[in-house]
Amino acid sequence: MSPMTEVEGRRLALSNLDKVLYPTGFTKAEMLHYYARCATAILPHLRDRPLSFLRYPDGAEGEHFFAKNLPLGTPDWVRTAIVPRSGAGETGRHVLVQDLPTLIWAANLVTEFHTPQWKADAPGVADRLVFDLDPGAPATIVECCTVAQWLGERLAADGLEVFAKTSGSKGLHILAPLEPVPSEQVTAYAKRLAVEAERTLTDLVVHRMARNLRPGKVFVDWSQNTAAKTTATPYTLRARPAPTVSAPVTWEEIADCTDPGQLSFEAGDIAPRLEEYGELLAPLVDADRARPLPGGTPHPGR
Incomplete structure (x- = not known):
């Protein structure tokens, strides 16, 4: 029993x-x-x-x-x-x-x-934007941090409030709360920024998934915004060799990261981090912090 x-x-x-x-x-x-x-x-x-x-x-x-x-x-x-x-x-x-x-x-x-990036009462209507930064060896989360800083500044220039968490695996997730907007518009915007990131950080970023393009670079996965896709939820444990967590991080931690171990957090680390920093991703679920998608058309009636 x-x-x-x-x-x-x-x-x-x-x-x-x-x-x-x-x-x-x-x-x-x-x-x-x-x-x-x-x-x-x-x-x-x-x-x-x-x-x-x-x-x-x-x-x-x-x-x-x-x-x-x-x-x-x-x-x-x-x-x-x-x-x-x-x-x-x-x-x-x-x-x-x-x-x-x-x-x-x-x-x-x-x-x-x-x-997903949407709620059950409005399938395919996103209330957040996400980029999954996935490093191709020998690149690590350290290189992801460089890309994250560029993306954070670029998204902020478009009026969005930007947050970050570790994937709990190898990379980083960059997130922004949005006023509800169709997922396909978020996906198109995210792809444009991923292409722009590749043009700007040519030696570091790739926006296509092809494995042969990724060694030593950071794949900026914009497709996680597609309505049919899902992303690891903040604070979930991951099925890795250790009980790592998809953990919120500060922009200061991202700027200071010089070793992958600095941004690897396990289950026992999270309660102390919550005590020290509070819930860093609380704005993601605060409708008052949501911003319009640049160039987007708000979802009718939302």
Whole structure:
């Protein structure tokens, strides 16, 4: 029998708490503790956004698989939403992580949290912009920081408020809150800026995904803004050799980065960072901080 616990009045069965999920010895119990301790930070970034699970039930070195449909055995109290899929007329039912019980239930499945740039009540209407800066070896997050600073200044020149987080893997994510606008307009704007970044930082940036173009350069992935795509949610753990987190960072940390280890954060680092810096990405979920997409057409009625 799995041990039962009660979270805000909901009874949950938690399984295999002693299971080691990462080669470092980090266990499932420690993972659940991490999410419970940092729930107030992660929940606003999950709320109302259809969840895609990247599951690694046998640990970070085991099989990984993406899942969007409701997992078997989903409790009837978990909120869900029907959202369109890429096929014509196709839909799917996704989990919405609206509260702490749902967060712990979903974390118990051993998953990375991935979410789109739009909310369930307005599919394909983005309320944020994202760039995924992905370094091709031997480039590292240090080179990503140079590109991030250029992008941050360029986006600010267009009137946007810009924030950053680590991907929790090798690179950085650059984000800006937007007044709701169709995803295709955000994608087109992001591609223009990625092309401009490549023209300006010729020896450092590539805007195309082709692997043969990427060694020693930073791929500025603008396509994460496409309505069908998702990005690692702020504060999610990643299925890496260590329990790394997609962690918000300051622009000062980006400017000062000279070694990849400076911007690699694990589960145990996050609560102290929240105490020191507060929730750096809170403006992303504050509608008053959203800005119009440059050249965009606001979504009607939003």
